[in-house]
Amino acid sequence: MEWFVQQLINGLALGSIYALIALGYTMVYGILRFINFAHSDVLMLGAFAAYFVAPPVTHLFPPQSYAGALAVLLLSAVICAIIGMLIEFLAYRPLRRRPRLTVLITAIGVSLFIEYTCQHEKVFGAQLKPFPKLLAEQNFHPAGLSINGNDVVVVVVTALLLAGLWYLVQKTRMGLAMRAVSFNEKAAALMGVNINRVISFTFGLGSALAAVAGVFYAMRAQGIEPLMGIKPGLYAFIAAVLGGIGNLPGAALGGLALGLIETFAGGIPALSNYRDGIAFAILIFILLFKPSGLLGKTQVEKV
Amino acid sequence: MMLEIKNLNVSYGAIGALHGISLQVEQGAIVTLIGANGAGKSTTLRAISGLARAKGQILYQGKDITNLPPHKIVAAGLSHVPEGRMVFANLTVMENLQMGAYLQRDKSVIRTTEEFIFSVFPRLAERRKQLSGTLSGGEQQMLAIGRALMGQPKFLMLDEPSLGIAPLLVKTIFEKIVEINKTQGITILLVEQNANLALEVASYGYVLETGQIILEDKSDALRANPKVKAAYLGGM
Numbered sequence: 447m448e449w450f451v452q453q454l455i456n457g458l459a460l461g462s463i464y465a466l467i468a469l470g471y472t473m474v475y476g477i478l479r480f481i482n483f484a485h486s487d488v489l490m491l492g493a494f495a496a497y498f499v500a501p502p503v504t505h506l507f508p509p510q511s512y513a514g515a516l517a518v519l520l521l522s523a524v525i526c527a528i529i530g531m532l533i534e535f536l537a538y539r540p541l542r543r544r545p546r547l548t549v550l551i552t553a554i555g556v557s558l559f560i561e562y563t564c565q566h567e568k569v570f571g572a573q574l575k576p577f578p579k580l581l582a583e584q585n586f587h588p589a590g591l592s593i594n595g596n597d598v599v600v601v602v603v604t605a606l607l608l609a610g611l612w613y614l615v616q617k618t619r620m621g622l623a624m625r626a627v628s629f630n631e632k633a634a635a636l637m638g639v640n641i642n643r644v645i646s647f648t649f650g651l652g653s654a655l656a657a658v659a660g661v662f663y664a665m666r667a668q669g670i671e672p673l674m675g676i677k678p679g680l681y682a683f684i685a686a687v688l689g690g691i692g693n694l695p696g697a698a699l700g701g702l703a704l705g706l707i708e709t710f711a712g713g714i715p716a717l718s719n720y721r722d723g724i725a726f727a728i729l730i731f732i733l734l735f736k737p738s739g740l741l742g743k744t745q746v747e748k749v
Numbered sequence: 750m751m752l753e754i755k756n757l758n759v760s761y762g763a764i765g766a767l768h769g770i771s772l773q774v775e776q777g778a779i780v781t782l783i784g785a786n787g788a789g790k791s792t793t794l795r796a797i798s799g800l801a802r803a804k805g806q807i808l809y810q811g812k813d814i815t816n817l818p819p820h821k822i823v824a825a826g827l828s829h830v831p832e833g834r835m836v837f838a839n840l841t842v843m844e845n846l847q848m849g850a851y852l853q854r855d856k857s858v859i860r861t862t863e864e865f866i867f868s869v870f871p872r873l874a875e876r877r878k879q880l881s882g883t884l885s886g887g888e889q890q891m892l893a894i895g896r897a898l899m900g901q902p903k904f905l906m907l908d909e910p911s912l913g914i915a916p917l918l919v920k921t922i923f924e925k926i927v928e929i930n931k932t933q934g935i936t937i938l939l940v941e942q943n944a945n946l947a948l949e950v951a952s953y954g955y956v957l958e959t960g961q962i963i964l965e966d967k968s969d970a971l972r973a974n975p976k977v978k979a980a981y982l983g984g985m
Contacts (some may be wrong), residue, residue, distance in 0.1 A: 619851070626837050626848050632800055633835035638823035638852040638900060 448591050453713045454706070459666070461705020462604035466659035467682030468689070468697035469611065470652030471707035476628040476692040477648050480546050483553040484533055485656055486679020487560040488526050490672060492657025493577065493664035494570060495522040500578040515580040519603075519661055523654040530653025531646050536723045539642070564672035574669035581665070607655065608698055614651075615694060624648060628692070681708070684729050690742020699740060750808075751776040751904060752797070752935050757805035759796050761791075766792040768960040769805070774904075774938055779930050781939040781947040781968070783981055786958035790940040791832050793957070794906045797938075798822050798829035809904070824852055828902035832909050832940075834893040838882025842873055845881050845892055849899030853968040858901065865933075869925050887918035894922075898929065905929070908940045919943075923950055944981035948972050956981070 467489055474482045499521045507514030537556050541549045565572040584595035615621035626634040627644050635641050663678055664670045685704045689696025704725055711721040732740065752774040759767040767789045774780045780969050782790050795801035799819040807815045814822060822829075837845050842861065850859045867874035870891040876884065879890055890910055897905060907926065911919045930937050941947035948954055948968040956964040956977060964977065971977050 620849060622840070622844060623851065625840060625844075629839045630835055630836045632819075633831065633837065634848070635800070635819035636798060636823065636829050636831060637896070638820045638833075639848075640818070640820045665758045 449713070451591050451722055452593065453709050455593055455597050455601070457709030459594075459600040459662075459705070460709055462600050463662050463666075463678060463701075464682045464705050465698040465701025466518070466604060466607065466655045466662075466684045467678060468685040468701045470616075470656045471686040471692060472689070472691055472694060472697040473624075473648050473652045474514055475686070476694075477624065477631075477645060478538070478549070480549045481553065481683065482533075482538075482649075482652075483550075483679075484537075484556040484560060485495035485652065486675035486682075487531070487557050487564075488530055488653045488675075489656040489660035489663065489679060490564070490670070490675035491529055492522050492526045492660030493670045493674065494564070494672075495525040495657065496576060496580075496661045496664065497575060497670060499525075500580060504578070504580070510579060510582045512581070518580060519658055522661055523657045526657030526660075527650035527654040530649040530656075533653075534646060534649040535585075539645075561676075566633065568671055572671060572673075574667050574671050575647045577664040577667065580661075596665060600665075603628035603658070607658065611651075611655075611694070620644070620647060681725065684725060688729055688732060688739055690739030693739065693743075694739045696739055696741035703740075750774070751778075751810060752866075752938070753794075753808040754797070755806040755808070757793070757796060757803055757807065759792050759801050761801075766801075766960055767796070767803075770957070770960070770962050772955050772962065772965070774936060775953075776936055777930075777934055778953060779927070779937045779939060779951045781941060781951035782957055783941055783944040783947055783954060785981075786942065787959075788957040789960040790957055791908055793961075794829055794831075794908050794938070797906060798827060800829075818966055820852075823902075826901070826903040826906070827898035827906065828900050829906045830893045830897045830908060830910065831970060832912065834886075834889045836881045836884070836889045836892050836896070838880065840881060841878055842881050842884070842931045843877045844893060844901050845896050846873075849896035852900060859899070862899055862901065862910075866898055869928065870895055885915075887914045887922065890914055890918075890922055891925075894925070895931075898933075898935075901940045904936045904938070906938045906940070909942060911941060911943045911946060919946070926950060941970055944977070945983075 470485050471481060496518050500518050501518050503521060504514040507517065533556055536547055537552055541552060564570045581596055581599065586593040586595055615624060623634065623639045623644050625637060627641060631641055661665035681704055682701060686697045688703065689700030707725055707728060708721050711717045711724045717724065750773050754770065754772045755768045755848055756771055757767055758769055770793065782793060784790050796803040797807055799817050799822045802816055806813060809825060809827060815826060822974055837848060837852060846863060854860050873891055873895055881889065883912050897910060914958055923946055926937065929935055939947055948971055951968050954966065954968050954971045
């Protein structure tokens, strides 16, 4: 029982991180219909942004306080939002009217460019760097259990962000424009929507969420390095497909599902070496029976 | 002159769609553009609303609006109801209308326009909470027109409003188009394959054939023209 609850919290925390990343993939796909492979590198840059801002910023707050951690998180989100918008502006916007394959290959190029530039010794270097302890290690012990406090923080912050995102997409003018653009870009333009601004905003939003995920991921990892985004990026991509690419609740659900699967499979000694395999097997299995993903709708093309 | 097009050329890749057309629309008028499928009618509207890149000149109230991005054209007061209606099927009727009012900031103006649209198309009021993808073709056309009106246009472009709609509804929709023109003073440029219907409501018409204007005249004269009769009015 204790084992189960601990794995559950742990899995929810990991799943929250995947969910935050998956939302970025799925939002960009929803609007531009391509997979932004550089998204996993934005998450890495989020962790590095926090690595560099943390020492001066946390200095302004009581040591390892929530306020200090929040300030670092916010700054890193803002930095990544700008990076995400820059990537869109410089790499993808000039290719807007080109075949989607061109953009997809460009995305892979951007990803490799960021990864290998950052590995250069004059940039970040390839070796593992210790991530600053933003919050103290703390464990709760309700009813004889041992629960990692930072996992709870991750889950709670993610829940708040998901609620905020839902509000933004469903209730605000920008959210309405995003939904309209994702359905029909030309028709949205005919309503007076500045398409470029909506796309830019979407990249900024997705990248900010990725930055938060990157910081959370770094808090749980041994350290940070320029290739650290690849694995969570891949898992989050699977999560987005699993939930139904283009579907926001689907991405969140897929992320949580994958986090739980990975944690529980990893927690069983006989399965722990196969956890990546198990995650992919589940993806293949679900896509065999529901190609549009868990919450995805079957696309009906109308002429 | 409300809208003036001079020597407009549009091509899609290597294929020319419009070869130097010129036309004029007077303030408060309903002017129609008729012609067969593929003649370039929709392309003309797409060029005006900024969806297609064009060479030549498009003047709106004397100002050059050629190749402005679509959102600036809308802001200038021109609305385009595209072919195939293009309602946002993933949004409700109400949300579609909100999208139409995207550039409108004045809440009371938005409310008055909404009321006007619901009075013209009561069917939309009944279905305001429904996803617009579940509406019938005719209702979607009403929504597309209503959505365009939400933007307070002074100049409305309608692309094939009769396409794929039950004949009974087509009559209603054309009556509404005239009503909108009369009561709101909105100038209308109407593209139609159904030339009979279009020439009935319009005061002036242009006949487009393979990207060129081959005829233009008052609607009555066009309806009496033997060439138009033979080619576009079913020989009546």
